[in-house]
Amino acid sequence: MKILLIEDEISLSSSIEAYLVEEGHICETTNFFEDAVEKIELYEYDCLIVDINLPDGNGLDLIRLAKKRNLESGIIIISARISLENRIEGLDIGADHYLTKPFHLAELNAHLKSINRRIHFSGSNQINFNEIHILPEEHRAFINNKELTLTRKEFELLLFFMANKNRVITKAGIAEHLWGDYMDTADSFDFIYTHIKNLRHKMMKIGSVDYIKTVYGVGYKFETST
Amino acid sequence: MKLSTKTSLNFLSVALFTFLFGIIAFYYTLRYQVDKYINLELNKSKIALLEQTAKLNKFPSTTYGNCQLMTYKTIEFSKENTNFYKDTLILDKKVNRYKPYRLMTFSTTINNQAYEIQMLRTLEETDGLIINIFLFMTLLFILLIVILLIVNQYSSNQIWKDFYLSLDKINKFDLNIHKDIKLTTTDIKEFEDLNIVLRRMTKRIASDYSKMKEYTENASHEIQTPLAIINSKLELLLQCKELPEKQYQIIADASEASDRLARLNKTLILLTRIENRQFPEEKTIFPQQIIEKHLNNYEEIILSKGIKLSTTFEPEVNIQINPHLADILFLNLIKNAIRHNIPNGELKIKLNSTVFEIANSGAPLDIDSKLLFDRFFKSTKSSQSLGLGLSIVKKITELFNIKINYNYTENLHVVKLFFPK
Numbered sequence: 219m220k221i222l223l224i225e226d227e228i229s230l231s232s233s234i235e236a237y238l239v240e241e242g243h244i245c246e247t248t249n250f251f252e253d254a255v256e257k258i259e260l261y262e263y264d265c266l267i268v269d270i271n272l273p274d275g276n277g278l279d280l281i282r283l284a285k286k287r288n289l290e291s292g293i294i295i296i297s298a299r300i301s302l303e304n305r306i307e308g309l310d311i312g313a314d315h316y317l318t319k320p321f322h323l324a325e326l327n328a329h330l331k332s333i334n335r336r337i338h339f340s341g342s343n344q345i346n347f348n349e350i351h352i353l354p355e356e357h358r359a360f361i362n363n364k365e366l367t368l369t370r371k372e373f374e375l376l377l378f379f380m381a382n383k384n385r386v387i388t389k390a391g392i393a394e395h396l397w398g399d400y401m402d403t404a405d406s407f408d409f410i411y412t413h414i415k416n417l418r419h420k421m422m423k424i425g426s427v428d429y430i431k432t433v434y435g436v437g438y439k440f441e442t443s444t
Numbered sequence: 445m446k447l448s449t450k451t452s453l454n455f456l457s458v459a460l461f462t463f464l465f466g467i468i469a470f471y472y473t474l475r476y477q478v479d480k481y482i483n484l485e486l487n488k489s490k491i492a493l494l495e496q497t498a499k500l501n502k503f504p505s506t507t508y509g510n511c512q513l514m515t516y517k518t519i520e521f522s523k524e525n526t527n528f529y530k531d532t533l534i535l536d537k538k539v540n541r542y543k544p545y546r547l548m549t550f551s552t553t554i555n556n557q558a559y560e561i562q563m564l565r566t567l568e569e570t571d572g573l574i575i576n577i578f579l580f581m582t583l584l585f586i587l588l589i590v591i592l593l594i595v596n597q598y599s600s601n602q603i604w605k606d607f608y609l610s611l612d613k614i615n616k617f618d619l620n621i622h623k624d625i626k627l628t629t630t631d632i633k634e635f636e637d638l639n640i641v642l643r644r645m646t647k648r649i650a651s652d653y654s655k656m657k658e659y660t661e662n663a664s665h666e667i668q669t670p671l672a673i674i675n676s677k678l679e680l681l682l683q684c685k686e687l688p689e690k691q692y693q694i695i696a697d698a699s700e701a702s703d704r705l706a707r708l709n710k711t712l713i714l715l716t717r718i719e720n721r722q723f724p725e726e727k728t729i730f731p732q733q734i735i736e737k738h739l740n741n742y743e744e745i746i747l748s749k750g751i752k753l754s755t756t757f758e759p760e761v762n763i764q765i766n767p768h769l770a771d772i773l774f775l776n777l778i779k780n781a782i783r784h785n786i787p788n789g790e791l792k793i794k795l796n797s798t799v800f801e802i803a804n805s806g807a808p809l810d811i812d813s814k815l816l817f818d819r820f821f822k823s824t825k826s827s828q829s830l831g832l833g834l835s836i837v838k839k840i841t842e843l844f845n846i847k848i849n850y851n852y853t854e855n856l857h858v859v860k861l862f863f864p865k
Contacts, residue, residue: 227669233676240683298668300710301717302768320672320706323679371744386682388696390703399775400741402707405783409745434689436682436696 219264219334223247224254224280225296226272230319234267237323243330251275258284263291265333267326268313270297270304278311285312292333296321322391328381345380347442349426352380361426371396372417379430379440388437414438448600452593459589467585471578478570479546483529486511486548486565493563497554514562519551526551526560531567544571606630610639617646619653620721657720664713671709674702711832714772715819718839723766731795732757734771738778739793750788758796763863765844773840776833777802777859790856800861808852816850 221243225231231247238245246263248254251274258266258280266284270277281293293313297304305316314336315329335343335354345352351360357373359366368376378387378395393406401409418430431439445453489511496504503516527550533542544567551560610627617625625646627639678699682692717723739746739753746753763770781791781804789805809816817838819831841848847862 227673229673230669230676233673233680236680237676237683296672298665298672300665300668300713301722318710319668320675320702323676369744386692388679388682388699388703390700391679394703397741400738400779401745402779402783409748412748433682433692435693 219330219337220244220262221246221265221267221330222254222257222261222263223267224251224272224277225249225267225269227269234323234326237327238330241327241330251277251280254280255283258287258289262289264337265292265294265330267294267296270295270299270308278308281308281311281313290337292330292337294326294329294333296326322388322394324378324382324385324387324391325395327385328378328395331381345377347380347383350380352377361421361424364424366420366424368417368420369413371413372420375413375417376421379438383440383442386433386437386439390437392437448597448604451600452596455596456589456593459592463585463589467578467582470581471574474574474577478574479529482546482565482567482570483548486529486546486563489563489565490548490550490561493561494552501555511563511565514547514564516559516561519558519560534564543568603632606632606635607638610635610642614642614646619650620719622650624650657716660716661713661720664709664716667709668706671702671706675699675706678702708832711836715832715836715839718769718836718843721843723769723843725766726764727767728762729765729767729770730760730762731770731774731800732759732761734774735778735793735795738775742778742782745782746791749782749785751782751785751791752788753791753793755793756795761795761797763844769840769843773837776837777861780804780833780837781857781859784857792856798863798865800863801858802860803856803858805855806857809857813850813852817848 221238223231223234223238223245225234225247226249228249231249235245235247246257248257251272254268254272255275257263266280268277268280277295277297281295284291284293293315295308295313295316296319297308297316298319300318305318308316314333317326317329332354335345343353343355345354349362351363352358354377357370359368359373359376366376374396375392378392389407389410392410393401396410396413397406414430418428422428429440429442431441433439493504493513503513527548529546529548532545532547534545535541536543546565546567548563548565549560550563551558553559606628613625613627625643627643630636630639678695681687681695682699687695735755735757739755765773778793781802784806785791785804786806790803791805792801792803794801817834819835838848840846841861845864849860849862851858
């Protein structure tokens, strides 16, 4: 995907860029509003990642501009503002997601993947990887055409792993993704362990390779290259 | 003690003291004056008696005006020229009662014979007069004190009215609701000075407070960005191939700590925003829907902990509240009841139009339950918790006049919310 990242904190934008480039995206970064305006007007991107508070302007205006140009691109807001009004306003003017800082890069990546599916495979929304076949909209997953019966959380977990293949995902990152405000991170580690154990068991039982590896003390990794 | 009571008491004690001494002094002065007058009368009678005796050469009849001759006896010469007075009681045989008299004893010489003569003057009327005057004066004095007390009380009430008005205003003053304090102007200089000082002070406090709130919120938001940088860098670091296991552990610990800091910060922002009343919108919401949504999200956890859930909902219960805060309110209470539950414990939820009740099994609190809703209160057992969940609950309930109450009965922690009528 071709992504435009608009974030004034260079340290943060460089991390995001590094992560996204590793994922195979083309990522352009700008730290200024004016620069971003120019880029949005001249080029086309699959996705805009926009920080709201820019030193020389408001990120929301960039979203309005992109919408005015009738771009198909997905929009993710990253903001330090946690209030609901900001979130609602952002989503109202057409953003797909609103992430509050600090966020996990894996989370951002998962959102990018879902935007990617929406843009490039509009309608026939599905994920295929080796023996795994997932229909995200229908909440169904198959291994070698045999259906996996997963609980809601297990399914979300599988999707999250598929979006972040070959990445070490921290337990906190998983907890945040699965439960958000519903669980305080540390409380949820036991549940994550149980969910992952069950997911692995269910997948391998119908013939999947054991992809999910434990990174001791840190988290998990969906490893495709052995 | 109220100031007016205090001044009244002071006044009363001084008045009583003065009254007691005054009345005693008054009595003796009166007595002295009356005695002097009676002595004078007795002396006049004495002269008349001596004149008549000289004329008649014998003791005349016994009565001289109000005075009467009592006794006379012959004495030695040596005792001549005595002349003294005393009060005495003499039995009145007609009514068989002692009556007061003033007795004058003097000596004189008649026909070379020395006599000691005693003369009497009745004190019945004068004593009666003294008592009447005395009683009248006492009554007058008491009346005066009572009237003064009443007047004092009334006038101090009038004077202090403005003061109490101001006091009431200060008492009800809430920095979160009011911008400035509205004190009524008064014509008493001291109170007006006080009001001026109060107005100036509250204005300054309000401005400091709003600056502080602004600062807290801005600071908290500013913290989010560096935290995002730390988190993202750590996450990138984790992606490095072939990191030694030891270093993974270090990064994981750092990442966990920064995650926790981020959560803490977000929660503090929320608390500040609630305190700043940045959730003004109120709607009719149905708690049952929210509660069921939350319970649905916790379904797996409830199941895996083996918690026995029971819910009783009275249909169509609704309350006026900010929808977002309502969501947080019930979420925090349910989260709390699940987190602190024991394996195979109970979770009971009851809702009717006046009360929401949530109860969960668990060991009794190891810290004073009064501190339960305080910030950063945590049980010693759960070091990972932020200790802010219930304090948010408390803030929200305060905002919407919902009364909250906690108790521990039959191994159940019970939190009740009483909705305003």
